[in-house]
Amino acid sequence: xxxxxxxxxxNLPASREALAELEIGTVVYLNGRLxxxxxxxxxxxxxxxxxxxAANVDLGTANFHCSPAAVIEPDGRFNxxxxxxxxxxxxxxxxxxxxxxxxCNIIIGKGGMTSEIYRDxxxxxxxxxxxTVGYGTGALLGRGIKDVPGVYWKDELGLAQAVWVLDVERxxxxxxxxxLAGNSLFERENAKIAPGLARLxxxxxxxxxxxxxxxxxxxxxxx
Amino acid sequence: xxxxxxxxSTAEALMAKAAIEIPDDYLAGLRRCxxxxxxDLSAFVIQAMLENYEAAKEDRRAMCxxxxxxxxxxxxxxxxxxxxxxxxxxxxxxxxxxxxTTGVPLRPNRVHPLWRTDHNNNVGINAxxxxxxxHPEGDWVxxxxxxxxGLFGSDYRxxxxxxxxxxxxxxxxxxxxxxxxxxxxxxxAIVGIGLGGSKDACMVLGKQASCLRTVGSRNPxxxxxxxxxxxxxxxxSIGMGAMGFMGSSMVVDCHIEVGYCHTGGxxxxxxxxxxxxxxxxxxxxxxxxxxxxxxxxxxTAYSRRDTVEWGETPLLAxxx
Ligand code: SF4
Numbered sequence: 001x002x003x004x005x006x007x008x009x010x011n012l013p014a015s016r017e018a019l020a021e022l023e024i025g026t027v028v029y030l031n032g033r034l035x036x037x038x039x040x041x042x043x044x045x046x047x048x049x050x051x052x053x054a055a056n057v058d059l060g061t062a063n064f065h066c067s068p069a070a071v072i073e074p075d076g077r078f079n080x081x082x083x084x085x086x087x088x089x090x091x092x093x094x095x096x097x098x099x100x101x102x103x104c105n106i107i108i109g110k111g112g113m114t115s116e117i118y119r120d121x122x123x124x125x126x127x128x129x130x131x132t133v134g135y136g137t138g139a140l141l142g143r144g145i146k147d148v149p150g151v152y153w154k155d156e157l158g159l160a161q162a163v164w165v166l167d168v169e170r171x172x173x174x175x176x177x178x179x180l181a182g183n184s185l186f187e188r189e190n191a192k193i194a195p196g197l198a199r200l201x202x203x204x205x206x207x208x209x210x211x212x213x214x215x216x217x218x219x220x221x222x223x
Numbered sequence: 224x225x226x227x228x229x230x231x232s233t234a235e236a237l238m239a240k241a242a243i244e245i246p247d248d249y250l251a252g253l254r255r256c257x258x259x260x261x262x263d264l265s266a267f268v269i270q271a272m273l274e275n276y277e278a279a280k281e282d283r284r285a286m287c288x289x290x291x292x293x294x295x296x297x298x299x300x301x302x303x304x305x306x307x308x309x310x311x312x313x314x315x316x317x318x319x320x321x322x323x324t325t326g327v328p329l330r331p332n333r334v335h336p337l338w339r340t341d342h343n344n345n346v347g348i349n350a351x352x353x354x355x356x357x358h359p360e361g362d363w364v365x366x367x368x369x370x371x372x373g374l375f376g377s378d379y380r381x382x383x384x385x386x387x388x389x390x391x392x393x394x395x396x397x398x399x400x401x402x403x404x405x406x407x408x409x410x411x412a413i414v415g416i417g418l419g420g421s422k423d424a425c426m427v428l429g430k431q432a433s434c435l436r437t438v439g440s441r442n443p444x445x446x447x448x449x450x451x452x453x454x455x456x457x458x459x460s461i462g463m464g465a466m467g468f469m470g471s472s473m474v475v476d477c478h479i480e481v482g483y484c485h486t487g488g489x490x491x492x493x494x495x496x497x498x499x500x501x502x503x504x505x506x507x508x509x510x511x512x513x514x515x516x517x518x519x520x521x522x523t524a525y526s527r528r529d530t531v532e533w534g535e536t537p538l539l540a541x542x543x
Contacts, residue, residue, distance in 0.1 A: 005267050025264060069288045069330035081328045082279070084288030087374070087407065111405040133271045134466070135409050136372075136498040138288035139279035140271065158341050160331060173271055175264070186405045189264070189468045196462040197400065204393040208383045222401050 009170065013061045014106060019128050022176045024185040028130055029172035033060035033149075033165065034108070036067065038086060040161030042094035044153065045101060053152035053163050056103055060165070063102065065091065065109035067160035069138070070148075078148040080166075082138030085110035088129075089223040092117045099125035108174060110135045111186070111223065118182035129178035131185075137173070144171030194219045225364055227306040229511035231315035236515070237368045238293065238323030240503040242285040245276040246517040248437040249413065249500040252475035256411050260472050265464025269411070269472060272465075272498050287499035290329040291372035293320055293345055294352040296435065296521060300361020304509075312364070313353060321346050354427075359525055359533060367504040367519040369434045376408030376495035379426055384489050388450075391418070391491060392457065398493040399458050399473055406466030409497035411475045413438060414458060417492040420482030429492035432478040434502060435521035442479055443527065451477045465498075475500075480522065483529075 005027045010018060012032030022028065037045075044050045052059065065088045070080040088109030098104070099121065107122075108130045122129065132141070147167040154162040177185045197218040206216060253269060260266040279286035295316050305312050321344035324331055331343040333350045345351065358365075378398045382390045395416065402408040415433025417425045441448040454477040464470020484490055504520070505513045525533060 005263060027267065066288065067330055069285050069290065069328050071325050071328045079328060082285040082288040082330075086289070111407055131466070133268050134275065134287075134498055135406065136287040136289075137271050137275040138499075139282060139284050139286050140275045141288070142284050143278055143282065159343060160341065173267075175267075185264075186467060190404055192469050193462045193467075200396055200457070200461060201393065204389040207380065207390055207394065208386050209381060211380075218397075218400055222404060222407070 012106075016105070016126055019105065019126070020180055022128060022179055024176050024179050024183050024188065026176045027172070028174045028176060029170045030062070030174070031169055031171070033167050034062035034064055034106075035059045035166065036064045036164040038065050038067065038161060039091060040157040041153065041163055042091060042098055044156065046094055046097040052102060054150070058150065058165065059163070061102070061104045062106035062108060063098075063104045064166070065107070068164055070159070070164070072151070072159070078151065080142060080145050080148060082142045083145070084138040084141070085132040085135060087111045089113050092121070096121045099127060106130060108132065112177040112184060114221065114223065115178070115182060115184040115187050118178040118184060122178060123180065123182040126180065128176065128180060130174040131177040133173050133175060140173070141171060144168045190219070190221070225303060225305045225507055225509050226511045227311050227315055229507055229513060230305065230312060230364070230366070231319050233505045233507050233513040234316055234319030234366055234368070235323050235326070236513075237366060237503045237505055238319055238329075239327050240515065241368050241370050241501040242290070242323075242327050242329055243279050243283055244503070245279075245286060246437070246500060246502060248439060248517065249475060250276065252438040253411060256472040256475065260464055260470050262464045262468055262470030264468035265466065265470030265472055268465035268468065285327055285329055286501070287372065288330060289372055290332045290345065291370040291499070291501065292332060292350070293329070293368060293370045296354050296356070296367040296369065296519060298356045298358055298365040298521070300358050300363045302360065302362040303364050304362075305364060316351065316353060317346050320344070320351050356521065356526060358523065363506045363508050365504060365506050365520070367435065367502060367521065370499070370501035371430070371434055372497045372499055372501075373408060373495065376402045376412065376497070377430070377493060379422070379490070379492045381422075382489040382491050383487070386489060394491055395454055395457070395493060396461070400461060400463070402495065403461070403463045403473055404467045408495045409499070410495065411465060411472040412495035412497050413500055414454070414474050414477045415494040415496065416454070416477065416479045417494075418479060418481045419484035419490060421484070422490055424482050425484070425490040426492045428480040428482055429494045431521060432480040433494040433496040435519045436478045437518045438476040440478065443524070447479050447481065451479050454479075
C-alpha cells in the first residue's frame with residue numbers, strides 16, 4: 001500500500017486564501033453549501049439570458065457537475081440516494097460566462113478539463129477544479145448530504161438537469177485536479193505515463209483499414 | 224407455470240441488489256488490485272471505492288449516482304412456461320425497472336436521443352433492452368439485470384485476418400489508453416472482448432463477455448484462456464491505474480468471447496465494465512421460488528456450441 005495523501009477540510013463558501021492552500025493531488029472534504037448545474041442550466045442561464053435561479057447566498061459558490069439519484073416524495077420531501085459527477089469537459093465552452101454570472105470559485109466534476117481551459121478561464125476568475133474519486137463513490141457522497149434546502153428549475157429542466165442545492169458535511173472525498181495556478185493533475189499523470197507507452201506497441205503496426213481522424217500519437221488526449 | 228407476480232417482485236429485488244451490492248467476484252478482484260497497487264493516488268481511489276461499497280450496503284443506497292443503463296438478460300429453460308407468456312414477462316421487467324427507479328432510488332437516465340424526453344423511470348422506446356437465451360433443459364427462468372455504466376470505454380473495429388494477434392493487441396491497448404486517461408472508463412474494469420460474429424454480434428459478445436462472466440472465469444478454449452490472462456497483464460502494465468493516475472490497476476480481469484465471422488474479416492469490440500460492475504441474477508421456478516446469485520452463468524457449452532446438432536435434439540425425430 002502507498003503512503004497517505006495530504007487531506008484538507010474546506011469550508012464553503014471558500015475564501016481565496018483557503019483555495020491558495022490547495023495543491024494538485026490534495027484530498028478535499030467539503031462542509032457547507034453547494035449546488036448542481038450542468039448543460040441545461042448553463043444554456044438557460046447564459047444563452048437564454050435567464051440569469052441565476054437564486055442569489056449567491058441561497059446557492060453557494062461551488063458548482064457540482066452532477067444529477068443526483070433523487071426523488072421528490074409525494075409530501076414534497078427530497079430523498080437523495082447516491083450522487084456521482086458527470087464528465088466536465090463537455091461544459092468548457094460555457095464556463096467563462098458562467099463564472100461571470102455565478103461568482104463560483106469551485107467546479108466539482110469528473111475527468112477535469114484541459115490546462116488550457118484552466119489557465120484561460122479558471123485562473124482569471126480565481127477558481128479551482130475538484131474531481132470526484134473513482135468515479136463511482138456515489139454512496140459516500142450521498143452520505144455527506146445533510147439537507148436539500150432547494151431545487152430550482154425542475155419544471156423547466158426536469159429532475160436530472162435541475163439545480164439541486166445541497167448542504168453538506170464532510171462531503172467527499174475529492175482530489176484537487178487544478179489549483180489557482182491552473183496546473184492539471186491529470187495532465188501531470190499523463191505525462192508520467194506517456195514515455196512507457198511506445199514499449200507496449202513494439203512489434204505491432206497500424207490496422208489494415210484506417211479510420212478518418214485517427215491519430216497514432218498515444219500522448220494525445222481524447223477530450 | 225411460473226407466476227408473473229414472482230417474476231416481477233424478483234425483478235424488482237434484482238434491480239435493488241444490482242444497484243447496491245457489488246458482486247463478490249469483482250470485489251475480490253479489486254481487493255487484489257488494492258494489495259498490489261503502488262501508485263499513491265490510484266491506491267487512494269481504490270480504497271475509497273472499497274469504502275463506498277460498504278457505505279452502499281450499510282445505507283441501502285445505490286453505489287454509484289449514475290444508474291448507467293439498466294437492462295435485462297433472460298434465459299429460458301427449455302421446459303419453462305411463464306404466466307402471460309413472453310409478453311407478460313416483458314411487461315413485468317418494464318414495471319420492475321420503473322418501480323425500482325423511484326424505490327431505490329435510481330437516477331432516471333433514459334431519455335429520447337433526439338427530443339431528450341425523460342419519463343423519469345428508465346423506461347422508454349427500446350429501453351430497457353431485453354436479450355434472450357435458452358437452455359436445453361429446465362422449467363425455470365433466469366433473470367439477470369446489468370446496470371452498465373459509462374459513456375466511455377467501448378469501441379468497435381473491423382480488423383482483418385492479416386492484422387493478426389498483434390492487431391488485436393494494438394486495438395486493445397488503443398481502447399484502454401484512450402479511455403483510461405483521466406479515468407473516463409472508471410477503471411479498474413472487467414474488460415470484455417468480442418471477436419468475430421457479424422458487426423452487431425461482435426458488439427453484443429464483447430459486452431456480454433464483460434458484464435455476464437465473473438472475475439476469474441476462463442474461456443473453455445485453452446488458447447483463448449491464455450490470451451485472456453495475457454491481456455489482463457498487458458492492460459495492467461500500461462502504467463495507468465484508477466482514474467488514469469500512475470499505477471498498475473486497469474484490468475480486474477479480461478474475458479474474450481468469439482463467434483464465427485465472415486471469412487475475410489476479424490471484427491473486434493472492447494467493453495469495460497466499470498468500478499460499479501452492477502449485475503444480479505435469480506432463477507425463478509414454477510412454484511414462484513427465487514434463488515439469487517451473482518454469476519449469470521450466461522455462457523454455457525450449449526451457448527458456445529459449434530455443431531449443427533446438440534446432443535439428441537428431438538426435433539428431427541419429431542419431424543419424421
Ligand atoms: S462508469 Fe460506472 S462507476 Fe463510473 S460513473 Fe458510470 S456507473 Fe459510475
